[in-house]
Amino acid sequence: MAQEKQPERSMEARVGRDNQRFAKLDMDLIGGSLTRSLDTVLKENSSSRKGWVLPKGGWEADExxxxxxxxxxxxxEAGIHSAIEKDLGFVDEKRTDEQIKKGGPHAPRALYRWFEVRVTKEEETWPEAHKRSRMWMSYAEARSRLADRPELLEALERSSIKKT
Known part of the structure; x- marks a missing residue:
């Protein structure tokens, strides 16, 4: 099987909301990926909170x-090159106003669009490696670690990852 050509990816992470698309006033449009490899799912350490989350972030105007x-x-966020396998659809924000405020004074609500992706290449270094780590884990462990983030848990539940 021929190896897929990887798009050029910058070692600079995008920051800020200057180029951010919004669903409506104060609601970010977020693209997120749930990575499947055999019976494990990729999770990445959040820089703003202690714990594990799925890679996700704003859909920007040039994308x-x-x-x-x-x-x-x-x-x-996790140093993987990926290819979309399945569109998992939209998930509305499920965090409370109090949980959102913990993200910062200007943290907006979000509308998430989740995708299941296939890893095409995994790198040892990536743009946010200095503040994030990655770990492959079982469905059960991922479900347990996402218990306080229902919008992420819903994406996990919609995925085709083996749920035993």
Missing amino acids: PSEAEAACREAWE
């Missing part, structure tokens, strides 16, 4: 789709 944003975020 053609939420899918492209999801693949970029998987690269920046």
Whole structure:
């Protein structure tokens, strides 16, 4: 089987909301990826809170789709190159106003668009490696670690990962 050509990915992570798309006033459009490899799922350590989350981030104006944003975020936050396998659909924000405020004074609500992706290459260094780590884990462990983030848990439940 021929190896897939990887898009050029920058070692600079995008920051800020200057180029951010919004669903409506104060609601980010977020592309997120849930990575499947055999019976494990990729999770990445959040820099803003202690714990594990899925790679996700804003869909920016120069990106053609939420899918492209999801693949970029998987690269920046977890050091993986990926290819979309399945569109898991939209998930509305499920955090309380209090939980959102913990993200910062200007943290908006979000509308998530989740994708299941296949890893095409895993790198040893990536743009946010200095503040994030990655770990492969079983469905049961991922479910347990996402218990306080229902919008992420819903993406996990929609995925085709083996649930035993």
